[in-house]
Amino acid sequence: MKPMHHEVRHVFYxxxxxxxxxxxxxxxxxxxxxxxxxxxxxxxxxAMGAIFVSIFYLPTRPALASGRALKIHxxxxxxxxxxxxxFFFGLTRIPLAQAIGLSFVAPIVTxxxxxxxxxxxxxxxxxxxxxxxxGGVMTVVGGEVFAASPGSDVLGMxxxxxxxxLYGVNLILxxxxxxxxxxxxxxxxxxxxxxCILLLGAPFLVVVPTELVHWGGAALAAALAVISLMLxxxxxxxxxxxxxVSVEYTAFIWAAILGxxxxxxxxxxxxxxxxxxxxxxxxISARGQ
Numbered sequence: 098m099k100p101m102h103h104e105v106r107h108v109f110y111x112x113x114x115x116x117x118x119x120x121x122x123x124x125x126x127x128x129x130x131x132x133x134x135x136x137x138x139x140x141x142x143x144a145m146g147a148i149f150v151s152i153f154y155l156p157t158r159p160a161l162a163s164g165r166a167l168k169i170h171x172x173x174x175x176x177x178x179x180x181x182x183x184f185f186f187g188l189t190r191i192p193l194a195q196a197i198g199l200s201f202v203a204p205i206v207t208x209x210x211x212x213x214x215x216x217x218x219x220x221x222x223x224x225x226x227x228x229x230x231x232g233g234v235m236t237v238v239g240g241e242v243f244a245a246s247p248g249s250d251v252l253g254m255x256x257x258x259x260x261x262x263l264y265g266v267n268l269i270l271x272x273x274x275x276x277x278x279x280x281x282x283x284x285x286x287x288x289x290x291x292x293c294i295l296l297l298g299a300p301f302l303v304v305v306p307t308e309l310v311h312w313g314g315a316a317l318a319a320a321l322a323v324i325s326l327m328l329x330x331x332x333x334x335x336x337x338x339x340x341x342v343s344v345e346y347t348a349f350i351w352a353a354i355l356g357x358x359x360x361x362x363x364x365x366x367x368x369x370x371x372x373x374x375x376x377x378x379x380x381i382s383a384r385g386q
Contacts, residue, residue: 108336112344115328120351122321127188129314135186136302138318140295141311145319146288154285162286166278173270174290176263181291183260190253197352199257201231204342206265211338214269223340226378230346233374268338268345275334280327287326288319343378350376 129138162170188196208227211217274283306312332341349371 108332108341109344111328112332112336112341113347115325115332116344116347117351118321118325118328120348121355122318122325123188123348124352124355125314125318125321126185129311129318130185130189132308132314133304133306133311134302135182135189136295136298137304137306138185138315139181140292140299140303141306141315142318142322143288143292143295145315146284146323147292149319150281150285150288150323154281157281159282159285162278162282166274166282167286169270169274169277170283170286171290173267173274174287175294176267176270177287178291178294180260180263180267183256183263187253187256187260190250191257196253196257197349199254200261200264201346201349202258202261203264203268204345205231206262207268207338207342207345210265210269211272211342215272215338217337222381223342226343226381229374229378229381230343233346233349233371233378236371236374268333268342271329272333272338275330275332278330280330280334283330284323284326288323343381346378347376 126138126142129142132138133141161167184196184200204227208219208223212219278286306315
């Protein structure tokens, strides 16, 4: 077995940390969405995010994004706005484990879109890593993911699935974006454009939070999202999408840890076994071809 290149390990550490922060943001946003409603939770998170990133980005007096970069910024922001709403809407209607399991359709979508959209050749290691990662997730969530009992919320499940497909496309755009724009620029335009899109519905849907905890939740979610976005942009600028796609599965590991730590949710032997498959898939992908 060849040792992993230092640069590859470095990129994987950054991407894994970025996914961890993104998972923490998901947990905060679920609480926000259930308290304020999906639109308001996203609106105030993006408002805080636009403020935070502007404070650090604008003083550098950056040049306006180039035509191609601006086009990708706009497309990805529009896609993310729809994707985020669908995901957090679905998250308020179905169990977290079920939502996370369904969302892992995204890495599979990304893996095969990498060929026509990025011109990448899917290596054997990437295919094996994706298979192991997906198998690990299915092991953990078991039959709960696709169980359709009379009480199942079909709308919630469909919402998560649609969001997952869009997220798969989003990861491809993230790679394209990272190759031509720096992380801070990516974070600035994503937060600002999505906030501007949400402003269209603000006169009809926005409610100003009255509880300090909701303002704190919006600020925390925004900070986690901005830092995660910058870390992932950095990682995707240094590695192919097919190489990093298996890292997305580690979100389930963080969800299990956060659930156990904050909500006393038990970690079963099945969860540990599935998690080991996810980790194995990431290590295989990190090895390269």
